[in-house]
Amino acid sequence: MTEEKKPEERKKRRTATEAASKIGPMVRASIGGTVQAREEGKPLAYTFICCCYDEIIRAMDVVPVWTENYAGVCGAKRDAQRFLERAESENFSRSLCTYALCGLGFDAWREELGEMPPESPWGGQARPDMMLGSGQLLCDPRNKWYQAAQHYMPDVPIYDVGLPWPAYENDYDYREVQDYYVKYIVEELKGLVKFLEKHTGKKMDWERLSELVELTDRTWDLIWEAYELRRAVPTPMGTGDAMNTMVPMVFMMGTQEAYDYYKDLYDELKVKIANKEGVIPDEKYRLIWGGGLPSWFALTDFNYFNSKGAVFPVETTYRMIEATYNFDMDLSKITDPLEHIAWRWVKFWTYWHDRARKRPGSHPDVERLIKYIEDYKIDGIVMHEAFSCRSWHVGLIWQLNLLKKVYRDIPSLILESDIVDISSYNEADTRARIDAFIDTLEAVKSR
Amino acid sequence: MPRKVTGGGLTTVDKYYQDYGCRARELKKQGKQIIGYLCAFTPAELITAAGMVPFRIKGDVNEPITKADTEMETIVCPLVRSCFDMALKGKYEFLDGIVIPHACDSICRTYDVWKYSLNLPYAHFINMPHGTGDASLEFYQEVLNTFKTSLSKFAGKEISDGALTEAIKLHNQNRARVKELYQLRKASPPQISGEELTKVLITAMSLPVEESIEMLGEVIAEVKGRGALSAQKPARIMVIGAQVDDIAFIKLIEDSGAWVVADDLCPGAREFMAQVDVTPDPIAGLAERYLRKIKCGRTYREMEGNYQEYLEDRFGHMGRMVDDFGVDGVVLYIYKYCDPFGFEVPQIKSYIEAKGTPVLYLEDEYSMSTIGRLRTRIQAFLELLVK
Numbered sequence: 009m010t011e012e013k014k015p016e017e018r019k020k021r022r023t024a025t026e027a028a029s030k031i032g033p034m035v036r037a038s039i040g041g042t043v044q045a046r047e048e049g050k051p052l053a054y055t056f057i058c059c060c061y062d063e064i065i066r067a068m069d070v071v072p073v074w075t076e077n078y079a080g081v082c083g084a085k086r087d088a089q090r091f092l093e094r095a096e097s098e099n100f101s102r103s104l105c106t107y108a109l110c111g112l113g114f115d116a117w118r119e120e121l122g123e124m125p126p127e128s129p130w131g132g133q134a135r136p137d138m139m140l141g142s143g144q145l146l147c148d149p150r151n152k153w154y155q156a157a158q159h160y161m162p163d164v165p166i167y168d169v170g171l172p173w174p175a176y177e178n179d180y181d182y183r184e185v186q187d188y189y190v191k192y193i194v195e196e197l198k199g200l201v202k203f204l205e206k207h208t209g210k211k212m213d214w215e216r217l218s219e220l221v222e223l224t225d226r227t228w229d230l231i232w233e234a235y236e237l238r239r240a241v242p243t244p245m246g247t248g249d250a251m252n253t254m255v256p257m258v259f260m261m262g263t264q265e266a267y268d269y270y271k272d273l274y275d276e277l278k279v280k281i282a283n284k285e286g287v288i289p290d291e292k293y294r295l296i297w298g299g300g301l302p303s304w305f306a307l308t309d310f311n312y313f314n315s316k317g318a319v320f321p322v323e324t325t326y327r328m329i330e331a332t333y334n335f336d337m338d339l340s341k342i343t344d345p346l347e348h349i350a351w352r353w354v355k356f357w358t359y360w361h362d363r364a365r366k367r368p369g370s371h372p373d374v375e376r377l378i379k380y381i382e383d384y385k386i387d388g389i390v391m392h393e394a395f396s397c398r399s400w401h402v403g404l405i406w407q408l409n410l411l412k413k414v415y416r417d418i419p420s421l422i423l424e425s426d427i428v429d430i431s432s433y434n435e436a437d438t439r440a441r442i443d444a445f446i447d448t449l450e451a452v453k454s455r
Numbered sequence: 456m457p458r459k460v461t462g463g464g465l466t467t468v469d470k471y472y473q474d475y476g477c478r479a480r481e482l483k484k485q486g487k488q489i490i491g492y493l494c495a496f497t498p499a500e501l502i503t504a505a506g507m508v509p510f511r512i513k514g515d516v517n518e519p520i521t522k523a524d525t526e527m528e529t530i531v532c533p534l535v536r537s538c539f540d541m542a543l544k545g546k547y548e549f550l551d552g553i554v555i556p557h558a559c560d561s562i563c564r565t566y567d568v569w570k571y572s573l574n575l576p577y578a579h580f581i582n583m584p585h586g587t588g589d590a591s592l593e594f595y596q597e598v599l600n601t602f603k604t605s606l607s608k609f610a611g612k613e614i615s616d617g618a619l620t621e622a623i624k625l626h627n628q629n630r631a632r633v634k635e636l637y638q639l640r641k642a643s644p645p646q647i648s649g650e651e652l653t654k655v656l657i658t659a660m661s662l663p664v665e666e667s668i669e670m671l672g673e674v675i676a677e678v679k680g681r682g683a684l685s686a687q688k689p690a691r692i693m694v695i696g697a698q699v700d701d702i703a704f705i706k707l708i709e710d711s712g713a714w715v716v717a718d719d720l721c722p723g724a725r726e727f728m729a730q731v732d733v734t735p736d737p738i739a740g741l742a743e744r745y746l747r748k749i750k751c752g753r754t755y756r757e758m759e760g761n762y763q764e765y766l767e768d769r770f771g772h773m774g775r776m777v778d779d780f781g782v783d784g785v786v787l788y789i790y791k792y793c794d795p796f797g798f799e800v801p802q803i804k805s806y807i808e809a810k811g812t813p814v815l816y817l818e819d820e821y822s823m824s825t826i827g828r829l830r831t832r833i834q835a836f837l838e839l840l841v842k
Contacts, residue, residue, distance in 0.1 A: 098801050099800045099801050099804060099816055100797065100798070100800065100801065101789065101791060101792075101793075101797045101800070101818050103530075103791045103792045103797070103818075104792075104794060104797045104798065105794070108798070141755070143584055143585025143586055143755055145557065145563060145582065146560065146563070146564060147560065148559055148560045148753070148794035148795055148798075149794060149798070151585050151755040152752070152794055152795060152798035152799070153798065155755070155798065155799075155802075156798040156799070156801065156802065158762060158765075159801050159802050159805070162761075162762035163762070165758065166758060168585065168586055168755045168757070170584045170585060170586045170590070170591055170594070172557075172582050172584060172594070174582070175566065175580040175582060176567075177578075177579065177580065177605070178578070179579075179605050179608055179609070180601070180604075180605065184601075185597070185601055188594060188597040189594075191594075192584070192590055192591070192593070192594035192597075195590035195593075196586070196590060196591075199588070199590070369571075371567060371571065373567075393528055393530065394530075395530045396530075397530075398530060398531065398560035398561055398564055398792065398794065399560055399564065401528060401530060402527070402528050402530065402531055402560070402561070402564040402565055402568075403528075403564055403565065403567060403568055404528065405525070405526055405527065405528060406526055406527070406567060406568040406571065406572070409526065410571060
């Protein structure tokens, strides 16, 4: 294994909100906390975001090690290549999810050394006591990554939670099948609780779990309300910041800290709106980040857009919540916490079905774009196709084609790179494409 | 169902292989409804029971992918892209519908692309779970019942338990014949080449099950009748991978001086060895087979026992095939962008190598353009094996 030269520290990206600027230290503290928790003998679990088990692990005092997050941090610090290369030397294809490759390369190296690889970003990724995967309608790595990690940690057990949701179909409504989806998810979550009880030697505190579930509902509602404030012209916060403010949403859900964070964000956005303080003073183009995870090593591209007069008041990426009071059922009446979580999950993933049903030939994903385009007064769409991730980056072209067919033609740009692998990125090319897109937006506006 | 091609098993096979889909096209003209599907995880028995013809969509390694790129990202598995490209180019214009199972991200995430782009009268997604536990099995039964209801609606008639049981028996018979054919690979030299067998299996994907049974019967009789293949080659190879629906790669190995005598592929041993139990509720037997009996990287098998036992559970069938078919070397043949198999490479490789059988891992792109590079690697591997 050759060690690459340590990358140069990059200058901190300028954020529009105070809330976004707090995230870096929070993530650093969180990762450091997992290393410390390991030393203190607390139970640690490798975890994925958006897997329904946030409140469950919090209620069981299991410390989550968010493996996607650590890979993202390595990417953002431009220090992922050595872990990707290690994974490749283990015979993992470089075309696989680079979050997973970064994590597997790290694990293989850490297990070989018996300690953290040299100069691991932010102290390294702690060895887990268990790994919590999931089977969903997307993201094979969620059940393959940890299984592959057992090659290096054969003693670490896995629990894989089945978390499907109904597909959008023409010949039946999801309500015809939702009951058996919920029933299944509840069984899977019960299995998870049993697994955690077995491996922590601790019993679930159901009352505490119910409290955390209720706290999560409130947090979802608060996030939705805060994000909706971004409809304002000029918008007080863009997608660049949202790629930071998503951190409590996906890594800290089920904690008071997450709720408080979004309360602060909400208050900050209110003040900015009152002061007519936008991301940039002269907002020319309002864009939606309409799909794809960002290149974590190139978040300054958002600032580049800003320098051209473009802002992103809204994005579909990492907006993994809806206002629970907008669901077609009263979630508060579901008192069993596991059932509550399951219903919230199914209602989230089917939220846009009814709108799609009303427009012939449409689809929930496209309806979501249309709603945001109208609500946030959007002039153009930007997407990102990360080569290593099929979960979030397949269907983008199709969505744009369908949008044009059922709604209207709207300028669009699909950037191509990756989430972690910087070798796929060319700053000059990317910015040339952004420039060309801005020219298109200008031409459309001048018509 | 009337047969249109005669002249013996392998001649029929060659015709159907060269013009893949020609029989379905004929049947369509005769008024049959043809349902296209992707992946071995589509329970074709239900389509047969509905009185329709299940037709497995395949790609074409000789055809550059062009039209598909206007609708589907190039980060999708190249096999799926090729299948979609062929569909967009009108190769499967006879389809009345499409069924896509929750197999892998490349298949699952493109369901809407297929559905909206082809705009066929029927489309259905089978939301198969990943897990194999009791809750997953129960859920999957519900999913299959939803599919049954949906397909019945499209067919305009109910799919009765009796019809489904009959279809299950037919598909079991079809699989039993394939299993019989595999026995003919055990001799040294084998009685059927890997290239021939691959053609047979690909052809079977394109025929109504009754015709496939008949075709397989003829092939078995013909192959048994002619005895072992004449050439003694120095190595016997097993190929492990996802879907290999073209003879090019198998032929490459055999042209390089080895017999391909075993596989864990689709179409191949992975999908043809496991039968459906005939159960009072036929859906129960179907669910058990597709979820638990087919061992594929897309399915998450829960760990029981220690790690070594877990590897045996996941890969033991591969090891047994190495022994039963006298395999000298294994080629692990994985497409780029293949998540279910790509993540298993280190485990499969070390599992088989630990049993003393060399493994060559190749990553490919489902295109004839890579054949030269692959040939060099294969030849080097075979040289190593015969030393």
